[in-house]
Amino acid sequence: MTPLCRISALIVLLAITVCIPAHAATPGDDEGRLITRNADGAWFLQQPEGAPGKGCVARFMSAKKDQSQLALVGPTAKSPTAAILLHGPRIAAPPAAREVSVQVQQDGLPPATMRGALMPPAGGQGGGFIMIPVGDLAQTMGSMRVKETGMTARVDGVDAFGLSYDGLDQARSAMLDCLAGKRFTGGKSLAEATSEIRLMGTGSIAGNAFFKGALLAKKQYPPKGSQRVGLIHMSDEFKQWFETVKQSEKMPDRIPERIAKHFMFATILDDQGGFRFTKLPPGEYLLIADFSYKETATRSEVVGRTDVYVGNRHIGSNDQVAYWFEDVKKNTTFSKTVHLKDGEAMQVSLDKSMLGCFFICR
Known part of the structure; x- marks a missing residue:
């Protein structure tokens, strides 16, 4: 399991096992x-x-x-x-x-x-x-x-x-x-x-989350009102604890409250994946998006054969193929690390785009 997958799993575990007041x-x-x-x-x-x-x-x-x-x-x-x-x-x-x-x-x-x-x-x-x-x-x-x-x-x-x-x-x-x-x-x-649960400050991180699977594909966003963007305060305390989790190669049964305070969730505010975290202290943060997107899949099926003749001589056959197109849901998880200054109002784009692979990826 990759570190990002482990963190995504920890966020799910946090939602189940740890009490943090809403908002x-x-x-x-x-x-x-x-x-x-x-x-x-x-x-x-x-x-x-x-x-x-x-x-x-x-x-x-x-x-x-x-x-x-x-x-x-x-x-x-x-x-x-x-x-x-x-x-x-x-x-x-x-x-x-x-x-x-x-x-x-x-x-x-x-x-x-x-x-x-x-x-x-x-x-x-x-x-x-x-x-x-x-x-x-x-x-x-x-x-x-x-x-x-x-x-x-x-x-x-x-x-x-x-x-x-x-x-x-x-x-x-x-x-x-x-x-x-x-x-x-x-x-x-x-x-x-x-403030009893996490450190407080005067900074904020806001932006939009989206997935774009191909050059000409449209952007896809987490649903409005969902909790599909998380934030982790990457303090030294959290990093030390997370290294222990990685070395153990298994998920903990419960996240300690001293670690839970590093996790936060945002409600998606609009149809363009808008999110906002406020009252943050300065430091390193990991933004994580985890949501489903639609992808069009093509399915083919041989429905018959056509015989080919030259004169009266049979020279072969061609398959008759039918094609179907359907939307399937797939899950995507991606992240971005940012460094917040004291009192800074940061704007970010939390996106996963395949545009960069158009010319250089193989």
């Missing part, structure tokens, strides 16, 4: 303060200043690779309606709000069907949003279970969302206090919570 790669300043964190993810509370009891949001950010979110949204100064908001990479993002039927399936319970709305994209996040209005948010939170495993949502009969969460009892208590106008004084900000 650890791109923490925002308005995500609120940490209520609680567990193996499934983390709960944060948003509580605007100057409007007691209004604009409260308890948001769960999954630690899984798809970084799905569930938000309990209270009434605001402009709208008396509360809602449950689901966000994930498989949810469609229409240009305008559209009413839909949402079927929620919870472990051990019969499916529950309710009316909701698909919402247009917001804040540059990949994926889409499902909004489910609720009449009494306190009553709705009281009916929800503290822990859910494998909760799913189908929109118009299509699987669109999946999430496992824990810690709703603590999130519910903080949210009820917020709705009552009490200030939530405990907890760290998302940036502070993230």
Whole structure:
């Protein structure tokens, strides 16, 4: 197994075994303060200043690779309606709000069907949003279970969302206090919570990822809303640990937390493979893209023979060949090493292109 394949396998292992709060790669300043964190993810509370009891949001950010979110949204100064908001990479993002039927399936319970709305994209996040209005948010939170495993949502009969969460009892208590106008004084900000897991800085790396398989082929991009670009902080600590992994020639059962902090994932932001990592310290980084692309394959089959005669003499036969063309999916993994300066806003092209082989490769 090559070093790049080992690193790709480590990224998959990381997504399965290590808890990192969602948006650890791109923490925002308005995500609120940490209520609680567990193996499934983390709960944060948003509580605007100057409007007691209004604009409260308890948001769960999954630690899984798809970084799905569930938000309990209270009434605001402009709208008396509360809602449950689901966000994930498989949810469609229409240009305008559209009413839909949402079927929620919870472990051990019969499916529950309710009316909701698909919402247009917001804040540059990949994926889409499902909004489910609720009449009494306190009553709705009281009916929800503290822990859910494998909760799913189908929109118009299509699987669109999946999430496992824990810690709703603590999130519910903080949210009820917020709705009552009490200030939530405990907890760290998302940036502070993230800094416990990885080093923070002021630099950023942004760009586009694509694959181009031939000179005249079109560029192919990882799907919008997917988590197909990873970033590894190649510190001395990580390099020493990775050398040990290479020498052992086998994958570890679990990645230590001190090593897990070096891995980050980005949500693909648009249809041109756009990605962005923020709040990075200076140093060496390895960008990795891992996604599927389409390639047209040709298949031939002999369907008959044609006899050839000269006069009345048979001189041979020619095969009658039929050709079929079909699209097949293939996987590609490629990487680029970059060196980030302190506070630098780096723009990169993370691409794998066969153009360079047109003249010099054999």
